[in-house]
Amino acid sequence: MPTLITPRDLPTWVPGQIVSASDGLGWKDVGHRAYLYTGLDVPIPAMDHYMVVRYRSGQTPMDRRVEGRWTRKRCTPGDFSLLTRSEQSHWHWTECINVSHTYLSDALMTRVATDITDRPVSEVRLHDILQAQDSVVTGIVDAITTEAEHRGLGGSLYAESLAIQLAVHLFRKYALINFRNDVPVGPLSSSRMRRLDEYLDTHLHEGVTIEQMAETVGLGVWTFSRHFRATKGLSPYDYVTRCRLERAVRLLSTGTQAIKEVAAMCGFADQAHLTRTMRGRMGITPARLRKEGRG
Incomplete structure:
Protein backbone atom coordinates (compact mmCIF):
# COMPACT_ATOMS: atom_id res chain seq x y z
CA MET A 1 0.00 0.00 0.00
CA ARG A 180 -15.36 -3.76 12.96
CA ASN A 181 -17.04 -6.91 11.73
CA ASP A 182 -15.35 -10.06 12.91
CA VAL A 183 -17.01 -12.17 10.20
CA PRO A 184 -14.32 -13.19 7.66
CA VAL A 185 -14.49 -11.27 4.40
CA GLY A 186 -13.99 -13.14 1.15
CA PRO A 187 -12.73 -11.83 -2.19
CA LEU A 188 -14.93 -10.49 -4.96
CA SER A 189 -16.02 -13.10 -7.49
CA SER A 190 -14.11 -13.24 -10.76
CA SER A 191 -17.20 -12.03 -12.66
CA ARG A 192 -17.57 -8.98 -10.40
CA MET A 193 -13.87 -8.18 -10.67
CA ARG A 194 -14.03 -8.52 -14.45
CA ARG A 195 -17.04 -6.19 -14.56
CA LEU A 196 -15.19 -3.66 -12.43
CA ASP A 197 -12.05 -3.78 -14.57
CA GLU A 198 -14.14 -3.24 -17.69
CA TYR A 199 -15.79 -0.22 -16.06
CA LEU A 200 -12.43 1.24 -15.05
CA ASP A 201 -10.97 0.69 -18.51
CA THR A 202 -13.84 2.70 -19.99
CA HIS A 203 -13.97 5.47 -17.37
CA LEU A 204 -10.36 5.76 -16.17
CA HIS A 205 -9.96 9.20 -17.76
CA GLU A 206 -12.82 10.48 -15.59
CA GLY A 207 -13.05 11.12 -11.85
CA VAL A 208 -13.90 7.57 -10.76
CA THR A 209 -15.44 7.41 -7.27
CA ILE A 210 -15.70 4.54 -4.85
CA GLU A 211 -19.50 4.88 -5.02
CA GLN A 212 -19.42 4.24 -8.77
CA MET A 213 -17.13 1.24 -8.32
CA ALA A 214 -19.38 -0.25 -5.65
CA GLU A 215 -22.49 0.31 -7.78
CA THR A 216 -20.81 -1.40 -10.74
CA VAL A 217 -20.53 -4.66 -8.78
CA GLY A 218 -23.86 -4.27 -6.97
CA LEU A 219 -22.56 -3.71 -3.43
CA GLY A 220 -22.69 -0.97 -0.82
CA VAL A 221 -19.59 1.18 -0.42
CA TRP A 222 -18.45 -0.28 2.92
CA THR A 223 -19.08 -3.90 1.90
CA PHE A 224 -17.38 -3.33 -1.45
CA SER A 225 -14.31 -1.77 0.18
CA ARG A 226 -13.83 -4.73 2.53
CA HIS A 227 -14.27 -7.34 -0.21
CA PHE A 228 -12.06 -5.39 -2.58
CA ARG A 229 -9.21 -5.21 -0.10
CA ALA A 230 -9.58 -8.96 0.48
CA THR A 231 -9.29 -9.45 -3.29
CA LYS A 232 -6.42 -7.12 -4.17
CA GLY A 233 -4.70 -6.39 -0.88
CA LEU A 234 -5.05 -2.63 -1.36
CA SER A 235 -7.75 0.03 -1.27
CA PRO A 236 -9.97 0.86 -4.28
CA TYR A 237 -8.33 4.29 -4.50
CA ASP A 238 -4.84 2.79 -4.64
CA TYR A 239 -5.98 0.28 -7.27
CA VAL A 240 -7.39 3.06 -9.48
CA THR A 241 -4.13 4.98 -9.15
CA ARG A 242 -2.18 1.86 -10.10
CA CYS A 243 -4.41 1.34 -13.16
CA ARG A 244 -3.86 4.95 -14.19
CA LEU A 245 -0.11 4.58 -13.89
CA GLU A 246 -0.13 1.31 -15.85
CA ARG A 247 -2.04 3.01 -18.67
CA ALA A 248 0.32 5.98 -18.57
CA VAL A 249 3.34 3.68 -18.83
CA ARG A 250 1.86 1.95 -21.89
CA LEU A 251 1.02 5.23 -23.62
CA LEU A 252 4.37 6.82 -22.84
CA SER A 253 6.27 3.75 -24.00
CA THR A 254 4.43 3.15 -27.26
CA GLY A 255 2.40 6.26 -28.12
CA THR A 256 3.16 9.69 -29.53
CA GLN A 257 0.79 11.78 -27.42
CA ALA A 258 2.15 14.73 -25.46
CA ILE A 259 2.65 14.03 -21.76
CA LYS A 260 -0.18 16.40 -20.82
CA GLU A 261 -2.49 14.44 -23.16
CA VAL A 262 -1.39 11.17 -21.54
CA ALA A 263 -2.18 12.67 -18.13
CA ALA A 264 -5.71 13.57 -19.25
CA MET A 265 -6.29 10.14 -20.87
CA CYS A 266 -5.32 8.43 -17.62
CA GLY A 267 -7.44 10.57 -15.29
CA PHE A 268 -4.73 12.72 -13.71
CA ALA A 269 -5.57 16.34 -12.97
CA ASP A 270 -2.71 17.62 -15.13
CA GLN A 271 0.83 16.83 -16.24
CA ALA A 272 2.28 17.93 -12.89
CA HIS A 273 -0.05 15.55 -11.05
CA LEU A 274 1.04 12.64 -13.26
CA THR A 275 4.70 13.54 -12.75
CA ARG A 276 4.42 13.73 -8.95
CA THR A 277 2.47 10.49 -8.72
CA MET A 278 4.78 8.57 -11.04
CA ARG A 279 7.90 9.86 -9.32
CA GLY A 280 6.48 9.05 -5.88
CA ARG A 281 5.32 5.52 -6.72
CA MET A 282 7.74 4.42 -9.44
CA GLY A 283 10.80 6.58 -8.90
CA ILE A 284 10.81 7.93 -12.45
CA THR A 285 9.25 10.86 -14.31
CA PRO A 286 7.09 10.54 -17.44
CA ALA A 287 9.71 12.34 -19.53
CA ARG A 288 12.45 10.01 -18.34
CA LEU A 289 10.28 6.94 -18.90
CA ARG A 290 9.52 8.03 -22.47
CA LYS A 291 13.18 8.73 -23.17
CA GLU A 292 14.30 5.35 -21.84
CA GLY A 293 11.51 3.55 -23.72
CA ARG A 294 12.62 5.08 -26.98
CA GLY A 295 16.29 4.62 -26.24
Whole structure:
Protein backbone atom coordinates (compact mmCIF):
# COMPACT_ATOMS: atom_id res chain seq x y z
CA MET A 1 0.00 0.00 0.00
CA PRO A 2 1.45 3.42 -0.94
CA THR A 3 2.67 5.60 1.89
CA LEU A 4 0.34 8.44 2.89
CA ILE A 5 1.89 11.87 3.12
CA THR A 6 2.29 13.55 6.52
CA PRO A 7 1.38 17.11 7.50
CA ARG A 8 5.08 18.00 7.27
CA ASP A 9 5.06 16.86 3.62
CA LEU A 10 2.19 19.19 2.75
CA PRO A 11 4.32 22.22 1.66
CA THR A 12 5.80 20.03 -1.09
CA TRP A 13 2.35 19.88 -2.63
CA VAL A 14 0.86 23.15 -1.33
CA PRO A 15 3.63 25.78 -1.19
CA GLY A 16 3.05 28.56 1.30
CA GLN A 17 4.66 30.60 4.07
CA ILE A 18 4.53 28.89 7.46
CA VAL A 19 3.36 31.42 10.07
CA SER A 20 3.30 29.16 13.14
CA ALA A 21 3.67 25.45 13.88
CA SER A 22 3.62 22.92 16.70
CA ASP A 23 6.71 21.19 15.30
CA GLY A 24 9.14 20.31 18.06
CA LEU A 25 6.69 20.92 20.92
CA GLY A 26 6.27 17.24 21.73
CA TRP A 27 2.54 17.15 21.05
CA LYS A 28 1.04 13.69 20.57
CA ASP A 29 -1.73 12.84 18.07
CA VAL A 30 -2.48 16.50 17.26
CA GLY A 31 -0.58 19.05 15.22
CA HIS A 32 -0.88 22.65 14.11
CA ARG A 33 0.44 24.77 11.28
CA ALA A 34 -0.70 28.16 10.02
CA TYR A 35 0.05 29.27 6.46
CA LEU A 36 -0.09 32.33 4.24
CA TYR A 37 -1.10 31.24 0.74
CA THR A 38 -1.37 32.97 -2.58
CA GLY A 39 -3.85 31.62 -5.13
CA LEU A 40 -3.05 27.99 -6.00
CA ASP A 41 -4.32 25.08 -8.09
CA VAL A 42 -2.99 21.95 -6.38
CA PRO A 43 -3.76 18.22 -6.29
CA ILE A 44 -2.90 16.78 -2.86
CA PRO A 45 -2.13 13.10 -2.21
CA ALA A 46 -3.95 11.28 0.56
CA MET A 47 -2.69 12.29 4.02
CA ASP A 48 -2.24 10.19 7.16
CA HIS A 49 -4.10 12.67 9.41
CA TYR A 50 -7.56 14.21 9.52
CA MET A 51 -7.40 17.94 8.77
CA VAL A 52 -9.44 20.95 9.85
CA VAL A 53 -8.73 24.14 7.87
CA ARG A 54 -9.73 27.36 9.65
CA TYR A 55 -9.89 30.52 7.49
CA ARG A 56 -8.36 33.41 9.48
CA SER A 57 -8.12 36.31 7.01
CA GLY A 58 -8.68 36.92 3.34
CA GLN A 59 -11.56 35.51 1.34
CA THR A 60 -11.64 33.57 -1.90
CA PRO A 61 -13.74 31.41 -4.19
CA MET A 62 -12.72 27.83 -3.36
CA ASP A 63 -13.07 24.78 -5.60
CA ARG A 64 -12.29 21.31 -4.28
CA ARG A 65 -12.53 17.83 -5.73
CA VAL A 66 -12.97 14.88 -3.38
CA GLU A 67 -13.91 11.37 -4.57
CA GLY A 68 -14.27 12.70 -8.11
CA ARG A 69 -16.79 15.42 -7.24
CA TRP A 70 -16.06 19.14 -7.49
CA THR A 71 -17.58 21.53 -4.94
CA ARG A 72 -17.45 25.33 -5.11
CA LYS A 73 -17.90 27.69 -2.15
CA ARG A 74 -16.71 31.10 -1.06
CA CYS A 75 -14.51 30.81 2.02
CA THR A 76 -14.25 33.78 4.37
CA PRO A 77 -12.82 34.39 7.87
CA GLY A 78 -14.67 32.25 10.42
CA ASP A 79 -15.31 29.41 7.97
CA PHE A 80 -13.70 25.98 8.16
CA SER A 81 -13.15 23.00 5.86
CA LEU A 82 -12.75 19.32 6.71
CA LEU A 83 -10.64 16.72 4.90
CA THR A 84 -10.79 13.12 6.03
CA ARG A 85 -7.77 10.89 6.40
CA SER A 86 -6.48 8.87 3.42
CA GLU A 87 -8.40 10.92 0.84
CA GLN A 88 -6.87 12.41 -2.30
CA SER A 89 -8.10 15.92 -3.06
CA HIS A 90 -7.63 18.81 -5.49
CA TRP A 91 -7.95 22.43 -4.34
CA HIS A 92 -8.13 25.64 -6.38
CA TRP A 93 -8.41 29.19 -5.08
CA THR A 94 -7.43 32.57 -6.53
CA GLU A 95 -6.92 35.02 -3.66
CA CYS A 96 -4.39 35.36 -0.81
CA ILE A 97 -5.57 33.71 2.41
CA ASN A 98 -4.30 33.10 5.94
CA VAL A 99 -5.37 29.71 7.29
CA SER A 100 -4.61 27.44 10.21
CA HIS A 101 -4.47 23.66 9.91
CA THR A 102 -5.27 21.33 12.78
CA TYR A 103 -4.20 17.72 12.26
CA LEU A 104 -5.73 14.83 14.21
CA SER A 105 -4.08 11.40 14.07
CA ASP A 106 -5.85 8.19 13.15
CA ALA A 107 -4.89 6.77 16.56
CA LEU A 108 -6.63 9.62 18.39
CA MET A 109 -9.78 9.51 16.27
CA THR A 110 -10.07 5.72 16.55
CA ARG A 111 -9.48 5.81 20.31
CA VAL A 112 -12.09 8.52 20.89
CA ALA A 113 -14.61 6.80 18.59
CA THR A 114 -14.12 3.52 20.47
CA ASP A 115 -14.50 5.24 23.84
CA ILE A 116 -17.73 7.08 22.99
CA THR A 117 -19.41 4.12 21.23
CA ASP A 118 -17.98 1.27 23.31
CA ARG A 119 -17.58 -0.73 20.10
CA PRO A 120 -14.51 -1.78 18.10
CA VAL A 121 -13.96 0.73 15.30
CA SER A 122 -12.59 -0.16 11.89
CA GLU A 123 -12.68 3.24 10.16
CA VAL A 124 -13.55 6.88 10.76
CA ARG A 125 -14.40 9.28 7.94
CA LEU A 126 -15.11 12.99 8.11
CA HIS A 127 -17.89 14.38 5.94
CA ASP A 128 -16.96 16.19 2.73
CA ILE A 129 -17.31 19.75 4.00
CA LEU A 130 -15.64 22.57 2.09
CA GLN A 131 -17.24 25.53 3.86
CA ALA A 132 -19.13 25.71 7.13
CA GLN A 133 -19.33 27.80 10.29
CA ASP A 134 -19.37 26.32 13.79
CA SER A 135 -18.20 28.32 16.80
CA VAL A 136 -17.26 25.14 18.67
CA VAL A 137 -14.94 23.96 15.90
CA THR A 138 -13.31 27.33 15.35
CA GLY A 139 -13.08 28.01 19.09
CA ILE A 140 -11.15 24.79 19.77
CA VAL A 141 -8.97 25.23 16.69
CA ASP A 142 -8.14 28.80 17.76
CA ALA A 143 -7.21 27.55 21.24
CA ILE A 144 -4.85 24.98 19.68
CA THR A 145 -3.34 27.73 17.51
CA THR A 146 -2.83 30.01 20.52
CA GLU A 147 -1.10 27.20 22.42
CA ALA A 148 1.28 26.58 19.51
CA GLU A 149 2.11 30.27 19.30
CA HIS A 150 2.52 31.02 23.03
CA ARG A 151 3.59 27.63 24.45
CA GLY A 152 2.11 27.64 27.95
CA LEU A 153 2.75 25.33 30.90
CA GLY A 154 1.63 21.75 30.25
CA GLY A 155 1.27 22.48 26.56
CA SER A 156 1.32 18.91 25.30
CA LEU A 157 -1.39 17.78 27.74
CA TYR A 158 -3.45 20.88 27.04
CA ALA A 159 -3.23 20.41 23.26
CA GLU A 160 -4.23 16.75 23.52
CA SER A 161 -7.23 17.60 25.72
CA LEU A 162 -8.35 20.17 23.15
CA ALA A 163 -7.89 17.61 20.38
CA ILE A 164 -10.13 15.13 22.23
CA GLN A 165 -12.83 17.80 22.63
CA LEU A 166 -12.57 18.58 18.93
CA ALA A 167 -12.78 14.90 17.99
CA VAL A 168 -15.92 14.36 20.11
CA HIS A 169 -17.61 17.37 18.49
CA LEU A 170 -16.67 16.16 15.01
CA PHE A 171 -18.19 12.76 15.79
CA ARG A 172 -21.40 14.40 16.91
CA LYS A 173 -21.89 16.43 13.73
CA TYR A 174 -19.40 15.74 10.97
CA ALA A 175 -18.20 12.15 10.91
CA LEU A 176 -19.12 8.58 10.05
CA ILE A 177 -17.89 5.66 12.17
CA ASN A 178 -17.64 2.18 10.67
CA PHE A 179 -17.47 -0.66 13.15
CA ARG A 180 -15.36 -3.76 12.96
CA ASN A 181 -17.04 -6.91 11.73
CA ASP A 182 -15.35 -10.06 12.91
CA VAL A 183 -17.01 -12.17 10.20
CA PRO A 184 -14.32 -13.19 7.66
CA VAL A 185 -14.49 -11.27 4.40
CA GLY A 186 -13.99 -13.14 1.15
CA PRO A 187 -12.73 -11.83 -2.19
CA LEU A 188 -14.93 -10.49 -4.96
CA SER A 189 -16.02 -13.10 -7.49
CA SER A 190 -14.11 -13.24 -10.76
CA SER A 191 -17.20 -12.03 -12.66
CA ARG A 192 -17.57 -8.98 -10.40
CA MET A 193 -13.87 -8.18 -10.67
CA ARG A 194 -14.03 -8.52 -14.45
CA ARG A 195 -17.04 -6.19 -14.56
CA LEU A 196 -15.19 -3.66 -12.43
CA ASP A 197 -12.05 -3.78 -14.57
CA GLU A 198 -14.14 -3.24 -17.69
CA TYR A 199 -15.79 -0.22 -16.06
CA LEU A 200 -12.43 1.24 -15.05
CA ASP A 201 -10.97 0.69 -18.51
CA THR A 202 -13.84 2.70 -19.99
CA HIS A 203 -13.97 5.47 -17.37
CA LEU A 204 -10.36 5.76 -16.17
CA HIS A 205 -9.96 9.20 -17.76
CA GLU A 206 -12.82 10.48 -15.59
CA GLY A 207 -13.05 11.12 -11.85
CA VAL A 208 -13.90 7.57 -10.76
CA THR A 209 -15.44 7.41 -7.27
CA ILE A 210 -15.70 4.54 -4.85
CA GLU A 211 -19.50 4.88 -5.02
CA GLN A 212 -19.42 4.24 -8.77
CA MET A 213 -17.13 1.24 -8.32
CA ALA A 214 -19.38 -0.25 -5.65
CA GLU A 215 -22.49 0.31 -7.78
CA THR A 216 -20.81 -1.40 -10.74
CA VAL A 217 -20.53 -4.66 -8.78
CA GLY A 218 -23.86 -4.27 -6.97
CA LEU A 219 -22.56 -3.71 -3.43
CA GLY A 220 -22.69 -0.97 -0.82
CA VAL A 221 -19.59 1.18 -0.42
CA TRP A 222 -18.45 -0.28 2.92
CA THR A 223 -19.08 -3.90 1.90
CA PHE A 224 -17.38 -3.33 -1.45
CA SER A 225 -14.31 -1.77 0.18
CA ARG A 226 -13.83 -4.73 2.53
CA HIS A 227 -14.27 -7.34 -0.21
CA PHE A 228 -12.06 -5.39 -2.58
CA ARG A 229 -9.21 -5.21 -0.10
CA ALA A 230 -9.58 -8.96 0.48
CA THR A 231 -9.29 -9.45 -3.29
CA LYS A 232 -6.42 -7.12 -4.17
CA GLY A 233 -4.70 -6.39 -0.88
CA LEU A 234 -5.05 -2.63 -1.36
CA SER A 235 -7.75 0.03 -1.27
CA PRO A 236 -9.97 0.86 -4.28
CA TYR A 237 -8.33 4.29 -4.50
CA ASP A 238 -4.84 2.79 -4.64
CA TYR A 239 -5.98 0.28 -7.27
CA VAL A 240 -7.39 3.06 -9.48
CA THR A 241 -4.13 4.98 -9.15
CA ARG A 242 -2.18 1.86 -10.10
CA CYS A 243 -4.41 1.34 -13.16
CA ARG A 244 -3.86 4.95 -14.19
CA LEU A 245 -0.11 4.58 -13.89
CA GLU A 246 -0.13 1.31 -15.85
CA ARG A 247 -2.04 3.01 -18.67
CA ALA A 248 0.32 5.98 -18.57
CA VAL A 249 3.34 3.68 -18.83
CA ARG A 250 1.86 1.95 -21.89
CA LEU A 251 1.02 5.23 -23.62
CA LEU A 252 4.37 6.82 -22.84
CA SER A 253 6.27 3.75 -24.00
CA THR A 254 4.43 3.15 -27.26
CA GLY A 255 2.40 6.26 -28.12
CA THR A 256 3.16 9.69 -29.53
CA GLN A 257 0.79 11.78 -27.42
CA ALA A 258 2.15 14.73 -25.46
CA ILE A 259 2.65 14.03 -21.76
CA LYS A 260 -0.18 16.40 -20.82
CA GLU A 261 -2.49 14.44 -23.16
CA VAL A 262 -1.39 11.17 -21.54
CA ALA A 263 -2.18 12.67 -18.13
CA ALA A 264 -5.71 13.57 -19.25
CA MET A 265 -6.29 10.14 -20.87
CA CYS A 266 -5.32 8.43 -17.62
CA GLY A 267 -7.44 10.57 -15.29
CA PHE A 268 -4.73 12.72 -13.71
CA ALA A 269 -5.57 16.34 -12.97
CA ASP A 270 -2.71 17.62 -15.13
CA GLN A 271 0.83 16.83 -16.24
CA ALA A 272 2.28 17.93 -12.89
CA HIS A 273 -0.05 15.55 -11.05
CA LEU A 274 1.04 12.64 -13.26
CA THR A 275 4.70 13.54 -12.75
CA ARG A 276 4.42 13.73 -8.95
CA THR A 277 2.47 10.49 -8.72
CA MET A 278 4.78 8.57 -11.04
CA ARG A 279 7.90 9.86 -9.32
CA GLY A 280 6.48 9.05 -5.88
CA ARG A 281 5.32 5.52 -6.72
CA MET A 282 7.74 4.42 -9.44
CA GLY A 283 10.80 6.58 -8.90
CA ILE A 284 10.81 7.93 -12.45
CA THR A 285 9.25 10.86 -14.31
CA PRO A 286 7.09 10.54 -17.44
CA ALA A 287 9.71 12.34 -19.53
CA ARG A 288 12.45 10.01 -18.34
CA LEU A 289 10.28 6.94 -18.90
CA ARG A 290 9.52 8.03 -22.47
CA LYS A 291 13.18 8.73 -23.17
CA GLU A 292 14.30 5.35 -21.84
CA GLY A 293 11.51 3.55 -23.72
CA ARG A 294 12.62 5.08 -26.98
CA GLY A 295 16.29 4.62 -26.24
